[in-house]
Amino acid sequence: FKRRTLMAALATCLLISPFAQAEYKKEYTVSTVLPSAFPWGQAADKWVELVRERSEGRINMKIYSNSQLVSGDQTKEFSAMRSGLIDMAVGSTINWSPQVPELNLFSLPFLMPDHAAIDAITEGEAGKAVFKGIEKRGVTPLAWGENGFRQLSNSKKKIDKPADLKGLKIRVVGSPLFQDTFTALGANPTQMSWADAKPALTTGAVDGQENPISVFDVARIDQVGQAHLTRWGYMADPLVFGVSTRVWRQFSPEDQKLLKQAAIDAGKWEKEKSRSELKSTLARIKERGITVTDLTPEQHAAFVKATESVYKKWTPRIGEALVKQAQEAVANR
Ligand code: X2X
Incomplete structure (x- = not known):
C-alpha cells in the first residue's frame, strides 16, 4: 500500500464508525400475536401509524402478526426480541412471562377485580418495577396496552363453581402458572399456542379455553362449539410495547422520545377503545345464543x-415485595 492510500482508508474508517450517526433500518419488524381485526392488532397499527406521521416517514415499522416471526410460538417472542431477531413487539404479559418472572404478577388469579385495579398496578410503582424486570432482560418497555379480562368458555356445560371444571380439558397459554391455576381447580390444563388452539377446540381435543371476550368474538370461538361462557374475570393480560434494547440504542434520543410517546x-x-367496546361485544355474543354466566x-x-395455592407457590418467584405493592395499589385504587 502506498502511504496515501492507507491514510485515506483510515480517514474513511474514522468517518463511518463510532462518530457517524447510526443509519436507521429501512424497516423495523413489529411482532404481535393477534392481527388488526382485534384490539391488540389495532394497538400495533396505531403505534406504527403515529411513528410514521411524527417522524415524517423516517422510521418505518412493519407488523408481522400471528407470531409468524417465531413460527407461531408466542412464548419465544421475548427471546427473539432480546437477541435482536425481532426489533419490536406489542406483546402480552402472559407470553413474555416465561422469560420475565415479574410478568406473572398479572396472572395471579383474582388479583385485579376491575379495570381501575389494572391501571393502579400498571400506572403505579408496581408497574415501574415490572418494567425494570423487562429492561433487565434486554428489552426496553415503552408503554402499556390491553388484551383484556380473560373469561372461560367450554363446550360441555355452564360453569359457576370450581367443581364444574373437574376433568375438563382446558387449553392454556404461556406460563406454567396457568397449569397450576387450572390444576388447583380440578381441570385438566393443556398448554398450546394460539395457532393450535382453534383447531384443538374444533376437533374436541380440548373442551375449553380462556380469552378476553373481544378475542372470543372476533375469532368466532362460538363456531367451534364453545357454547358456554363464564365471566369470572380471573385475570387480565396487559400488553407491553417494547423494543429490543440493541435496536433501541441505535435511535437518537429525540427519536427514542418519539417512539415512546x-x-x-x-x-x-x-385501552379506551377496547374497554368501550365490551358492552356491545357481550351483547353480540349473547345474540349468538351463547350461555353467559x-x-x-x-x-x-x-x-x-x-x-x-397459586399465590403460595408463585409469590416468591414473582417477588414478595412486588406482589405486596400490587395488592396495596389495588386496595387503594
Ligand atoms: O394465546 C392467547 O390466548 C392470546 C392470543 O390471548 C395470547 O397471546 C395471550
Missing part, C-alpha cells in the same frame, strides 16, 4: 379460595 398514545387509545359474590369467593 407514540407507544403511550397508542396504548391509551387502544356471571358469578354471585359467593360463587366468586369459592373460585378465589380454590386458587389460593
Whole structure:
C-alpha cells in the first residue's frame, strides 16, 4: 500500500464508525400475536401509524402478526426480541412471562377485580418495577396496552363453581402458572399456542379455553362449539410495547422520545377503545345464543379460595415485595 492510500482508508474508517450517526433500518419488524381485526392488532397499527406521521416517514415499522416471526410460538417472542431477531413487539404479559418472572404478577388469579385495579398496578410503582424486570432482560418497555379480562368458555356445560371444571380439558397459554391455576381447580390444563388452539377446540381435543371476550368474538370461538361462557374475570393480560434494547440504542434520543410517546398514545387509545367496546361485544355474543354466566359474590369467593395455592407457590418467584405493592395499589385504587 502506498502511504496515501492507507491514510485515506483510515480517514474513511474514522468517518463511518463510532462518530457517524447510526443509519436507521429501512424497516423495523413489529411482532404481535393477534392481527388488526382485534384490539391488540389495532394497538400495533396505531403505534406504527403515529411513528410514521411524527417522524415524517423516517422510521418505518412493519407488523408481522400471528407470531409468524417465531413460527407461531408466542412464548419465544421475548427471546427473539432480546437477541435482536425481532426489533419490536406489542406483546402480552402472559407470553413474555416465561422469560420475565415479574410478568406473572398479572396472572395471579383474582388479583385485579376491575379495570381501575389494572391501571393502579400498571400506572403505579408496581408497574415501574415490572418494567425494570423487562429492561433487565434486554428489552426496553415503552408503554402499556390491553388484551383484556380473560373469561372461560367450554363446550360441555355452564360453569359457576370450581367443581364444574373437574376433568375438563382446558387449553392454556404461556406460563406454567396457568397449569397450576387450572390444576388447583380440578381441570385438566393443556398448554398450546394460539395457532393450535382453534383447531384443538374444533376437533374436541380440548373442551375449553380462556380469552378476553373481544378475542372470543372476533375469532368466532362460538363456531367451534364453545357454547358456554363464564365471566369470572380471573385475570387480565396487559400488553407491553417494547423494543429490543440493541435496536433501541441505535435511535437518537429525540427519536427514542418519539417512539415512546407514540407507544403511550397508542396504548391509551387502544385501552379506551377496547374497554368501550365490551358492552356491545357481550351483547353480540349473547345474540349468538351463547350461555353467559356471571358469578354471585359467593360463587366468586369459592373460585378465589380454590386458587389460593397459586399465590403460595408463585409469590416468591414473582417477588414478595412486588406482589405486596400490587395488592396495596389495588386496595387503594
Ligand atoms: O394465546 C392467547 O390466548 C392470546 C392470543 O390471548 C395470547 O397471546 C395471550
